Amino acid sequence: MKGHLDFLLLAAIAREPRHGYAVAEAIRKSSDGAIDLAEGTVYPALYRLEGAGLLSSSWKTVGGRRRRIYRLTRRGRRRLEQERNEWTAFTNAVQAVTT
Amino acid sequence: MKGHLDFLLLAAIAREPRHGYAVAEAIRKSSDGAIDLAEGTVYPALYRLEGAGLLSSSWKTVGGRRRRIYRLTRRGRRRLEQERNEWTAFTNAVQAVTT
DNA sequence: GACTAGGCATAGTAACGCTAGGTGTCAAGT
DNA sequence: ACTTGACACCTAGCGTTACTATGCCTAGTC
Numbered sequence: 001m002k003g004h005l006d007f008l009l010l011a012a013i014a015r016e017p018r019h020g021y022a023v024a025e026a027i028r029k030s031s032d033g034a035i036d037l038a039e040g041t042v043y044p045a046l047y048r049l050e051g052a053g054l055l056s057s058s059w060k061t062v063g064g065r066r067r068r069i070y071r072l073t074r075r076g077r078r079r080l081e082q083e084r085n086e087w088t089a090f091t092n093a094v095q096a097v098t099t
Numbered sequence: 100m101k102g103h104l105d106f107l108l109l110a111a112i113a114r115e116p117r118h119g120y121a122v123a124e125a126i127r128k129s130s131d132g133a134i135d136l137a138e139g140t141v142y143p144a145l146y147r148l149e150g151a152g153l154l155s156s157s158w159k160t161v162g163g164r165r166r167r168i169y170r171l172t173r174r175g176r177r178r179l180e181q182e183r184n185e186w187t188a189f190t191n192a193v194q195a196v197t198t
Numbered sequence: 199g200a201c202t203a204g205g206c207a208t209a210g211t212a213a214c215g216c217t218a219g220g221t222g223t224c225a226a227g228t
Numbered sequence: 229a230c231t232t233g234a235c236a237c238c239t240a241g242c243g244t245t246a247c248t249a250t251g252c253c254t255a256g257t258c
Contacts, residue, residue, distance in 0.1 A: 001217095001245095001246070001247095002101030002102050002214075002244090002245060002246070003101050003245080004193060004212085005246070007193070007197060008193065008197065009195050011197035012196060012198055019205075019206090020205075020206070020207095021204065021205050021206080026196075027196050030194050030195050030196050030202060031192035031193075032192070032195070032197050033187055034191075034192035035192050035193070035196065035247095037212095037247095038246090038247060038248075038249095039205085040205080040207085040208080040247060040248065040250090041206060041245095041246055041247060043208085044207085044208075044219065044240095044246080045160070045245095045246080047207090047240080055178070060249055063254085063255070064255065065164075065203090065205055065206095065253085065254060065255075066205075066253090066254090067204095067205070068205090068206075068208080068247075070124065070191050081258080082225090084197065084214085086195070087197070089133060090133070091190055092133075093130035093131070093133035094103060094106070094107065094130075094134070094186070096129050096130050096131070097107050097110060097111060097126050097130050097134065098106060098110035098124075098131045098183065100214095100215075100218095101213085101214060101215070101245080101246095102214080102216070103214095104214085116252090118236075118237090119236075119238095120235065120236050120237080121235070133212060134230070136215095136216095137215085137216060137217075137218095138236085138237075138238085139215080139217065139218075139219090139238085139239080140215055140216060142237065142238060142239085143215080143238085143239080144214095144215080146238090148229095160241095162223085162224070162235090163223050163224060163234060164222090164236055164238090165222095165223090165225075165236075165237075166235095167236090167237075184200055
């Protein structure tokens with residue numbers, strides 16, 4: 001998933017604020033199983049995105065389990081749009097080369 | 100270009116047999132500059148693809164300059180089709196997650 | 199009591215391709 | 229003559245990135 005991880009994570013959280021486990025699950029489901037991110041992929045990435053000011057987090061306890069809910073910051077939303085543009089450019093370029 | 104390099108190279112050579120320098124150039128041009136592979140990216144990759152039996156090569160000298168012309172093997176053509184399918188599945192999956 | 203699902207976290211590593219350097223030919227400019 | 233730039237190949241070493249493997253904890257179920 002090299003290079004596109006941030007895009008996926010930001011987009012999944014943009015839909016609605018989620019905790020890490022739910023982010024992975026949402027991505028797995030909406031991609032129909034094609035993209036199945038391990039937790040060891042998701043958590044460090046979320047931590048990094050928060051460190052970069054693109055996400056903010058807050059703890060919540062639900063049914064005895066603690067969850068760290070992430071939401072997009074303003075910068076995160078801007079970054080998401082940028083990622084989307086880059087994704088479009090990238091796929092267009094690959095398409096042009098390979099057809 | 101992580102993960103998609105082989106697809107690009109195979110596709111470029113599938114159009115017509117080329118030498119390394121021309122492969123990079125063809126990709127740069129057909130992507131309108133969006134994908135600009137360094138030679139240090141291209142040559143090791145071609146070497147690897149040949150080692151994997153997906154490409155075969157032959158030397159040719161043109162105007163005092165030696166060129167190593169690559170062409171797809173049968174396995175290379177099969178692999179290209181596989182790469183194409185994976186690319187489609189991948190983009191569909193990302194699209195589904197991010198829209 | 200064991201197992202599954204939910205939930206977070208991190209150390210270590212492997213994959214991958216890019217940076218930066220090298221070799222050499224030829225043509226065009228100065 | 230000399231330099232510059234395009235053409236053409238090659239490689240060692242590194243850095244980024246995400247995955248593997250593992251650990252910890254709670255709650256529910258068989």
